Amino acid sequence: xxxDTITMTPIGVVSSPRTxxxxxxxxxxxxxxxxxxxxxxxxxxxxxxxxxxxxxxFYFNRVTADDIEHGARRPRGRQEWPLVGIxxxxxxxxxxxxxVSCCRLISVNGREIRVQGLxxxxxxxxxxxxxxxxEFQPIGDVTQPAWSHELMKDYY
Amino acid sequence: xxxDTITMTPIGVVSSPRTxxxxxxxxxxxxxxxxxxxxxxxxxxxxxxxxxxxxxxFYFNRVTADDIEHGARRPRGRQEWPLVGIxxxxxxxxxxxxxVSCCRLISVNGREIRVQGLxxxxxxxxxxxxxxxxEFQPIGDVTQPAWSHELMKDYY
Numbered sequence: 001x002x003x004d005t006i007t008m009t010p011i012g013v014v015s016s017p018r019t020x021x022x023x024x025x026x027x028x029x030x031x032x033x034x035x036x037x038x039x040x041x042x043x044x045x046x047x048x049x050x051x052x053x054x055x056x057x058f059y060f061n062r063v064t065a066d067d068i069e070h071g072a073r074r075p076r077g078r079q080e081w082p083l084v085g086i087x088x089x090x091x092x093x094x095x096x097x098x099x100v101s102c103c104r105l106i107s108v109n110g111r112e113i114r115v116q117g118l119x120x121x122x123x124x125x126x127x128x129x130x131x132x133x134x135e136f137q138p139i140g141d142v143t144q145p146a147w148s149h150e151l152m153k154d155y156y
Numbered sequence: 157x158x159x160d161t162i163t164m165t166p167i168g169v170v171s172s173p174r175t176x177x178x179x180x181x182x183x184x185x186x187x188x189x190x191x192x193x194x195x196x197x198x199x200x201x202x203x204x205x206x207x208x209x210x211x212x213x214f215y216f217n218r219v220t221a222d223d224i225e226h227g228a229r230r231p232r233g234r235q236e237w238p239l240v241g242i243x244x245x246x247x248x249x250x251x252x253x254x255x256v257s258c259c260r261l262i263s264v265n266g267r268e269i270r271v272q273g274l275x276x277x278x279x280x281x282x283x284x285x286x287x288x289x290x291e292f293q294p295i296g297d298v299t300q301p302a303w304s305h306e307l308m309k310d311y312y
Contacts, residue, residue, distance in 0.1 A: 006164045006215055006281070008252045011243075027295070035243075040251060041227035046241035052299040057213070057254050059162055071197035085202035087167075087191075087285045090292070095196060096164045098213050098284045100256050102294050117295060125162070128254045129243045134298050135308035136246070138258050139183070139273060142290050143208040152291035 010059065010125035011037040012111075019122045021062065021092075023076065026119040027156035033118070033126055035111040042111060049108040053132035056118055059125040060097040067093045081147040089148075099124075102132055117156060166215065166281035167193040168267075175278045177218065177248075179232065182275040183312035189274070189282055191267040198267060205264040209288035212274055215281040216253040223249045237303040245304075255280075258288055273312060 016031035033056065035045065048054075069086040076091075086094050099120060106114040113129065120126075172187035189212065191201065204210075225242040232247075242250050255276060262270040269285065276282075 004166075004281075006166070006283075008162045008164060008254075010160075010162070011251050037251065039226050040243075043228040043239075044226060044241040044243050044251075046228040046239060046244060047301065048241060048244040050301040051244065051304075052297065053294040055256060057252075057256060070195050070200060072199040072202040083199075083202060085200040085204060087196075087200050088202060088204040088207065088287050090286050090289070094284065095167050095193065095200075096213075096283050098164075098254075100211060100213060100284075100286065102292060104294075104296060125160075127162075127252050128250065128256075130246050130256065131244050131300065131304070132294050132298050133246070133300050133304050133308055135305075135311060136258060137293060137298070138209040138260075138288055139312060140260060141208065142288050142293070144287065144289050145203070145206040148207075148287070148289050149291075152289060155291060156295060 008127055010127060011035060011040055012126040014118065014120045014122060014124040014126060016120065016122040021121065024154040027117050030106065030114065030116050031118050033113040033115060033129060045108055045111065048131065051105060051131040053102055054105050054115060055100060055102050055130040055132055056126060057128035058099045058120045059127055060092040060099055061125055063093050063097050068095060069093045075147060075151050164283055166283060167191055167196055168282040170274065170276045170278060170280040170282060172276065172278040177277065180310040183273050186262065186270065186272050187274050189269040189271060189285060201264055201267065204269065204287065207261060207287040209258055210261050210271060211256060211258050211286040211288055212282060213284035214255045214276045215283055216248040216255055217281055219249050219253050224251060225249045231303060231307050
């Protein structure tokens with residue numbers, strides 16, 4: 001049983017015009033991922049600009065340990081939506097506080113990665129950046145409950 | 157600059173017939189994610205079975221600190237492919253050793269999640285499970301370099 005603690009160090013940080021924890025309208029937001037890790041060489045980004053999209057793994061650092069949901073709750077607290085387990089939603093108040101999002105790559109300039117549609121606010125620590133590949137997209141039709149479509153209606 | 161260390165605890169573990177670090181043919185592999193965290197209640201999985209696919213965040217625990225690539229290398233060491241930065245590939249020997257993969261959900265039984273196509277070997281620590289939603293898929297066409305298509309040819 002893997003109860004060992006794992007330690008991580010951010011490789012970078014998000015610089016974004018979005019500074020609040022509002023939930024919607026991320027699609028047009030342009031932001032910058034700045035690679036700050038002294039352990040990473042500049043060539044760690046070599047060839048990144050040959051991809052159109054990135055998966056960004058980040059840390060919801062504004063969520064406190066007390067905020068974390070360990071069971072189920074209604075998404076966004078909305079009474080018209082069902083009780084849903086924290087592992088069956090993408091809310092930020094989750095165990096380990098890891099966010100994973102896909103965004104469009106605009107440009108790479110040295111250690112600065114310009115992106116569009118990254119749903120992480122200013123100063124968010126970045127744990128990893130990976131290139132999107134079509135082969136890693138879901139295989140077969142993606143189906144999901146109605147509440148999740150309603151929740152995502154204005155997200156991007 | 158976010159240099160603070162972040163601590164995580166696995167929420168579960170992968171039980172898989174794949175025990176070796178071979179790279180290909182994951183598509184038909186069926187495995188089980190067992191939620192082992194004593195902090196998570198059973199209802200943390202409530203409603204998970206209303207989704208067809210999951211994003212699984214896991215930890216490449218077999219990669220040692222010395223293995224981690226901090227710059228660029230040829231994917232799989234293949235001379236016919238270009239030098240590519242570690243952030244521009246999805247190799248496991250990466251900073252923070254985080255893997256993110258989409259797989260098909262077969263069933264949920266208590267704290268056991270049965271999946272198909274998860275590219276994580278037996279005993280891999282799981283850091284998070286999230287439902288796949290169509291709205292989180294890449295917006296616009298995904299483009300990528302030729303080497304990445306060649307590398308992924310037999311992956312799933």
